[in-house]
Amino acid sequence: LSKLYELQEFLHPGEKQLLEHIMEIASNYHWINPQLPLTFVFSSLEKYQVLFNVLKSIIQVLQKDNLHGCLLMGRLHKYIYCGVDAIANAAERITQCFNSIFYRHLCNWIIYGDLVDIHNEFFICDGSNKFQRKNKIRRPPPVRKFYINWKMVPMFINEDTAESILFMGRIVWIVRNDPKRATEDQYHTKYRRDIWEGKDIEYYKKVQALEKQTFDQVEFQRAIEECRMKLTKYLWSVMLNEGNLKEHLQLIRDYYALGRGELFHQFIAVAENHVKNTSSDQNAHNLNFIFLETARKIYGENDKTYLRFELTTSKSETNTNPWSKLQLNFEINWPLHIVFHPKSMELYNKLFSYLLRLSKTQIHLHKLWHSHMSGKQNIDRRVWTLRQHLIFLVNNLQYYLQVDVIEAQFSVLLKAVEKANEFEDIIKVHHEFISNLLAKTFVLTPDESHIYQNKHHLHQTPAVQFNVPSKVYNVIIRLLELCDNFCIIANTWDAVLTEPEVAEFEEFQKRTDTIVESLLFILYRLHEKANGQHLLQLLYQLDFNRYFSRSKPDFNLTCGP
Numbered sequence: 001l002s003k004l005y006e007l008q009e010f011l012h013p014g015e016k017q018l019l020e021h022i023m024e025i026a027s028n029y030h031w032i033n034p035q036l037p038l039t040f041v042f043s044s045l046e047k048y049q050v051l052f053n054v055l056k057s058i059i060q061v062l063q064k065d066n067l068h069g070c071l072l073m074g075r076l077h078k079y080i081y082c083g084v085d086a087i088a089n090a091a092e093r094i095t096q097c098f099n100s101i102f103y104r105h106l107c108n109w110i111i112y113g114d115l116v117d118i119h120n121e122f123f124i125c126d127g128s129n130k131f132q133r134k135n136k137i138r139r140p141p142p143v144r145k146f147y148i149n150w151k152m153v154p155m156f157i158n159e160d161t162a163e164s165i166l167f168m169g170r171i172v173w174i175v176r177n178d179p180k181r182a183t184e185d186q187y188h189t190k191y192r193r194d195i196w197e198g199k200d201i202e203y204y205k206k207v208q209a210l211e212k213q214t215f216d217q218v219e220f221q222r223a224i225e226e227c228r229m230k231l232t233k234y235l236w237s238v239m240l241n242e243g244n245l246k247e248h249l250q251l252i253r254d255y256y257a258l259g260r261g262e263l264f265h266q267f268i269a270v271a272e273n274h275v276k277n278t279s280s281d282q283n284a285h286n287l288n289f290i291f292l293e294t295a296r297k298i299y300g301e302n303d304k305t306y307l308r309f310e311l312t313t314s315k316s317e318t319n320t321n322p323w324s325k326l327q328l329n330f331e332i333n334w335p336l337h338i339v340f341h342p343k344s345m346e347l348y349n350k351l352f353s354y355l356l357r358l359s360k361t362q363i364h365l366h367k368l369w370h371s372h373m374s375g376k377q378n379i380d381r382r383v384w385t386l387r388q389h390l391i392f393l394v395n396n397l398q399y400y401l402q403v404d405v406i407e408a409q410f411s412v413l414l415k416a417v418e419k420a421n422e423f424e425d426i427i428k429v430h431h432e433f434i435s436n437l438l439a440k441t442f443v444l445t446p447d448e449s450h451i452y453q454n455k456h457h458l459h460q461t462p463a464v465q466f467n468v469p470s471k472v473y474n475v476i477i478r479l480l481e482l483c484d485n486f487c488i489i490a491n492t493w494d495a496v497l498t499e500p501e502v503a504e505f506e507e508f509q510k511r512t513d514t515i516v517e518s519l520l521f522i523l524y525r526l527h528e529k530a531n532g533q534h535l536l537q538l539l540y541q542l543d544f545n546r547y548f549s550r551s552k553p554d555f556n557l558t559c560g561p
Helices: 002-010 013-030 038-065 070-080 085-112 159-176 200-212 217-241 245-256 261-274 281-299 342-374 381-419 423-440 471-490 499-530 533-542
Strands: 124-126 146-148 309-313 326-330
Touching: 070 085, 085 159, 085 200, 085 217, 124 159, 146 159, 159 217, 200 217, 217 245, 217 423, 245 326, 245 342, 245 381, 261 281, 261 342, 281 309, 326 342, 342 381, 342 423, 342 471, 381 423, 381 471, 381 499, 381 533, 471 499, 499 533
Parallel strands: none
Antiparallel strands: 124 146, 309 326
């Protein structure tokens, strides 16, 4: 034994502990046999052979794969249920050491929204913010980008639970960073919202208590779900009462969906001469000034909601028409910038420029009608008829978009908001609303392969194909371009058309017939495929008394649902 003691100074801590265990065995039997052989020590340790081999294997794997943090928990977790008591007990004791660190990270994240992880041990990561260009319209601070490092998620935590944990921490971070409340007092301490209503320590201890026991999937999910329900209901109440969600939805309808027709009708009439090269910052400034002045003259001091909007122009090179580049910036109250995500606002702007373009063409056609009606000379009957057909088509398209789609969808949305009782319900109904709105107005092509994501997301991507206009949209744009050109040319024609003017008219008539036939054909095929009542209704409106389809036996609208 004395020689064994001499070896201690040459051993590292792990070997010293093993040597102490050997000496303890030897000392217990030394009084029986002072000449105790080393083979006896080996035989006494033989029962630990399997455990030693497993521990050695674990250490080798950890070193080889450079495992750390949450990954260690995943690797050790399977040994707890291996069926060998010695290995299971050892794995459980080691896991207890990791549990205290893991649950400390977890509690700080979901209770306080704090992420202090300099060694990248936790599976939630902090992303960086991108610089945003300043605008006149005040915008809420960007939502800090936190994300899941899926490689670090322990194997016993499923995807839904991991998403829920990320979701909860982001909610807490957003609420605790309210720009309206985060003001410094004389002691330079920031006021923060009490999202847990004085029970943060209680919830913290509920989650932290899980570290003292072997991981139980049911208990873990129950604790996480209890915290999630508390957070999502709190955020919902803040959005409804402080953020004024319903008011924001109404403003979306009034401005982006052109619900205030009188404002945009007057704006188009005044601004038309100023829309030349909207890529110019000066022109954008002029248009915004015209927009605000027009709104001020119409609404005066009674309604100043227009001050929350700023008219700008996009830098898109695909749109050659300047009216298609006009966009609105909206001053959104905190924390509604979660619902009205930049991607959602981009889609609302697509709808806005589309409806604005349609309204402009409608105004041109009515100006042409007014010019013909107020003139003293007669108008060629063929020109009169074509003009009325174009007015009929554009008016019915505008009615379908504004009444049958936009008003109907907003009504459905507001009813769904009334029934909602937590934040995630709003994310879902807004996702469905914007998907239906863009698909039924033909702005973008529906994404039939789209699957609604895990509900624990601050933003859901609408079920449309971004930057892929529908076939109907392309045909409608061709129709609007034809109408604009017809209004310009027809305004120069006299009562009796010259031979070149007759040729021009016949070309307009031919193009109109082609576009209308394409529009009806595409709508009819979509109606057959989707069996959509709204498309059938539009077809009946456009093809009143079968005026256009009388000579097309393929269009059998009488068999519709």
